[in-house]
Amino acid sequence: MIDKNYSKIVMKFGGTSMADIEKISKVADHVEREFKNGKKVAVVVSAMSGETDRLINLVNAIGPVDKSERDAVISSGEQVSSALLALTLKARNIPATSVQGWQIPLRTNKMHGSARILDVKSKYLDQLITKNEIPIIAGFQGITEENRISTFGRGGSDTTAVAIACSLKADLCDIYTDVDGVYTSDPRIVEFAQKISKISFEEMLEMASQGAKVLQTRSVELAMSYNMPIRVRSTFAENNFEKKNKTINIGTIVTNEDNILEDKVVSGIAYSKNEAKITIQNLDDKPGVAAQIFGNLAKEGVNVDMIVQNISADGKHTDLTFTVQETELKNAKSILDNLKSQINFHKLIESKDIAKVSVIGVGMRSHAGVAAEMFSTLAEKGINIQAITTSEIKVSVIIDSQYIELAMRALHSAYGLDKKK
Amino acid sequence: MIDKNYSKIVMKFGGTSMADIEKISKVADHVEREFKNGKKVAVVVSAMSGETDRLINLVNAIGPVDKSERDAVISSGEQVSSALLALTLKARNIPATSVQGWQIPLRTNKMHGSARILDVKSKYLDQLITKNEIPIIAGFQGITEENRISTFGRGGSDTTAVAIACSLKADLCDIYTDVDGVYTSDPRIVEFAQKISKISFEEMLEMASQGAKVLQTRSVELAMSYNMPIRVRSTFAENNFEKKNKTINIGTIVTNEDNILEDKVVSGIAYSKNEAKITIQNLDDKPGVAAQIFGNLAKEGVNVDMIVQNISADGKHTDLTFTVQETELKNAKSILDNLKSQINFHKLIESKDIAKVSVIGVGMRSHAGVAAEMFSTLAEKGINIQAITTSEIKVSVIIDSQYIELAMRALHSAYGLDKKK
Numbered sequence: 004m005i006d007k008n009y010s011k012i013v014m015k016f017g018g019t020s021m022a023d024i025e026k027i028s029k030v031a032d033h034v035e036r037e038f039k040n041g042k043k044v045a046v047v048v049s050a051m052s053g054e055t056d057r058l059i060n061l062v063n064a065i066g067p068v069d070k071s072e073r074d075a076v077i078s079s080g081e082q083v084s085s086a087l088l089a090l091t092l093k094a095r096n097i098p099a100t101s102v103q104g105w106q107i108p109l110r111t112n113k114m115h116g117s118a119r120i121l122d123v124k125s126k127y128l129d130q131l132i133t134k135n136e137i138p139i140i141a142g143f144q145g146i147t148e149e150n151r152i153s154t155f156g157r158g159g160s161d162t163t164a165v166a167i168a169c170s171l172k173a174d175l176c177d178i179y180t181d182v183d184g185v186y187t188s189d190p191r192i193v194e195f196a197q198k199i200s201k202i203s204f205e206e207m208l209e210m211a212s213q214g215a216k217v218l219q220t221r222s223v224e225l226a227m228s229y230n231m232p233i234r235v236r237s238t239f240a241e242n243n244f245e246k247k248n249k250t251i252n253i254g255t256i257v258t259n260e261d262n263i264l265e266d267k268v269v270s271g272i273a274y275s276k277n278e279a280k281i282t283i284q285n286l287d288d289k290p291g292v293a294a295q296i297f298g299n300l301a302k303e304g305v306n307v308d309m310i311v312q313n314i315s316a317d318g319k320h321t322d323l324t325f326t327v328q329e330t331e332l333k334n335a336k337s338i339l340d341n342l343k344s345q346i347n348f349h350k351l352i353e354s355k356d357i358a359k360v361s362v363i364g365v366g367m368r369s370h371a372g373v374a375a376e377m378f379s380t381l382a383e384k385g386i387n388i389q390a391i392t393t394s395e396i397k398v399s400v401i402i403d404s405q406y407i408e409l410a411m412r413a414l415h416s417a418y419g420l421d422k423k424k
Numbered sequence: 425m426i427d428k429n430y431s432k433i434v435m436k437f438g439g440t441s442m443a444d445i446e447k448i449s450k451v452a453d454h455v456e457r458e459f460k461n462g463k464k465v466a467v468v469v470s471a472m473s474g475e476t477d478r479l480i481n482l483v484n485a486i487g488p489v490d491k492s493e494r495d496a497v498i499s500s501g502e503q504v505s506s507a508l509l510a511l512t513l514k515a516r517n518i519p520a521t522s523v524q525g526w527q528i529p530l531r532t533n534k535m536h537g538s539a540r541i542l543d544v545k546s547k548y549l550d551q552l553i554t555k556n557e558i559p560i561i562a563g564f565q566g567i568t569e570e571n572r573i574s575t576f577g578r579g580g581s582d583t584t585a586v587a588i589a590c591s592l593k594a595d596l597c598d599i600y601t602d603v604d605g606v607y608t609s610d611p612r613i614v615e616f617a618q619k620i621s622k623i624s625f626e627e628m629l630e631m632a633s634q635g636a637k638v639l640q641t642r643s644v645e646l647a648m649s650y651n652m653p654i655r656v657r658s659t660f661a662e663n664n665f666e667k668k669n670k671t672i673n674i675g676t677i678v679t680n681e682d683n684i685l686e687d688k689v690v691s692g693i694a695y696s697k698n699e700a701k702i703t704i705q706n707l708d709d710k711p712g713v714a715a716q717i718f719g720n721l722a723k724e725g726v727n728v729d730m731i732v733q734n735i736s737a738d739g740k741h742t743d744l745t746f747t748v749q750e751t752e753l754k755n756a757k758s759i760l761d762n763l764k765s766q767i768n769f770h771k772l773i774e775s776k777d778i779a780k781v782s783v784i785g786v787g788m789r790s791h792a793g794v795a796a797e798m799f800s801t802l803a804e805k806g807i808n809i810q811a812i813t814t815s816e817i818k819v820s821v822i823i824d825s826q827y828i829e830l831a832m833r834a835l836h837s838a839y840g841l842d843k844k845k
Contacts, residue, residue, distance in 0.1 A: 024482065024485045024486060027486075058504065061445065061504070061508060062508070062511060064445045065445060065448075065508065065511045065512050065515055066515040067514075067515045068511065068515075069510070069511055069514040069515075071521075072507040072508075072510045072511045072514065072521075072522055073507075073511070075503060075504075075506070075507035075510075075522045075524075076503075076504050076507040076508060076511075078503075079500035079503045079504050082496060082497075082499075082500045082503070083479065083482070083496075083497050083500050085496070086493040086494075086496035086497040087482060087483070087486065087493075087497060089490070089493045089496075090483060090486045090489065090490055090493045090494070090497075091486050091487075093488075093490040093493065094486055094487040094488045094489075094490075100492075100493075101493055101496045103496075105526060106571055150527055
């Protein structure tokens, strides 16, 4: 694609891109380039990296926390970084104005610390853009109907950027970060992983294991609702921007499935090591037991991922295995221990030595055999599958964590994702 | 005076009082005490000490400065400190809410960095106070009519506190600082200096040499206009607050002259070492020369303090001596050098080895002999007077800076200000 098709863009820069005055100057280079190319530009920034942590530490040193005041403290990080970038641009005679959430205003509900956006007024931003002034917007924050500052939680600046892009009816939301795009798999594990030029919103959401580090999930959901294309690209990689009259493959575009012409069945191989497995041994095999177990877990907010139940050997007892996030293992066990008087089981066996590998691709919808290919590839390598889940565009399996790299490389190769050697 | 006469108060805490979480806890003690004594309270805070400098350094590292963006950066210091104090109070179950300039709103003109207050709305603050919630107000800042954050310049939180006190029709503005009041002279120089219990606004303004370190001049001027009493008191001194049913002499009250019953002729001895003297030698003694000199200095913003012109010996030439702030010496000299072609003089002689001593007291208005007493006291010690200025409530002299301590002690004693030994 040629970049000049995008005439109005939102550019978002994260904390590592805004880390110090020198890096902010590099960010200003990107903004200056787009502005001088005649684009209508709005910018969203995170706090300087480390600053939010410093502020959170101040708050935590006080004790029981009021979330509204906590938001007043930590939102100052973006106030500072947005004004520093505006200063940097103005020092180059590029008209720019820092804009805080309350100045837009960007209205949220009053769930301080994890606020949801209710409404983004575009009037003030439109005014600035119309008079050729670049709004430099403090990410991660808004104001409630009570006129109090609210924040969105970690990674919230991505969501701000997408929301601003939707409000301004921009053509694209460019997310500048420290990687140059989304890869077919984690390049630290899979040597031949390649950058994906285009990926659908749905796939991006499923790529969470890799993707969550690149884009906040909520921002992708929001972009999907409003059909706002996001491009993930690097702040620091050289030559990652368009040359005159030349089409260059910049970053990864996350967009509507319909805009993706390539007909790949599988787009990427994702993984997660943060899984834990619990087996309930010798459980009474009678109706209602599973409902009781998973109902109680859900009630306490424990998210169960995969469930495997073996066929009962004696018709009276069975083993039930399921996986949860590792951080929820302790909680899940204590819930089950409390249930022991109501449901009958021999004992609980836990394991953290498991990992999840997922094969993701919208092409699966119209292609059979993807799962079978996965199982046979793993079998060839002698890797045992402990549990399976599938969605329309994903097949995930739980395996012993020691095989995770082997599995990922084999699958990456089997689905033809390896870049040319 | 008994403190309980003040039913509605504004409490202001400076940067050293807000320096860290531990000190903020000490500040919260003061607020808690007043609140639990049934007072209606509003609080104004400065940024944590060092924070404003850190932010200014970030701004200065960028280069040519846009003052509106500079204000957006440095105002974040008070945003953080106000929310940290509110958090501290809430952790003690004392209802408190941080309030930024834009939330009040406190409107200023658009002189970013040295903005003047135009209007302070009391509605939101009144609402909070009425429902027994303590507003913790970020000092030093407001918003312009363009909805941009503005700041007042150094020491501006004192001005915020007085403005808020006036707007809320408070009974008193308590300025908590690192000294326990205003003294008859600088205690580091004059051993027997004593704390003044009450001082008039006019005297406080004249006590600038000592006073400016305690209270920002603008805040005193504002308090004088609205007849809002200010009390200067210590954040950290123990037992500096009222005991039940006991009258304790807390801090120094700065108030209307009419409220001061004591009939002291002289209230204090002030000094300044930041003076410089310029003598223009062998200047043409003709009409219009002085006007030309001081007109040009004024035009360039150089503030001339005292002027001494000797009688011309030959009727044609004279020596003209005047003093300026030491920081303005260089500027003043270059202005005069540029004038040399228009006015005729032999040369310029400068000296920084001078100091100003002032005797201050509203009682002078009705008492003769104050100046004479000053001159004879200095003469007794063999100290030569190089220049004199007087106002209704002040006599200032310029002397050789080596005699400054000797002069101050002698005068302090001569006017009966020494505390009982």
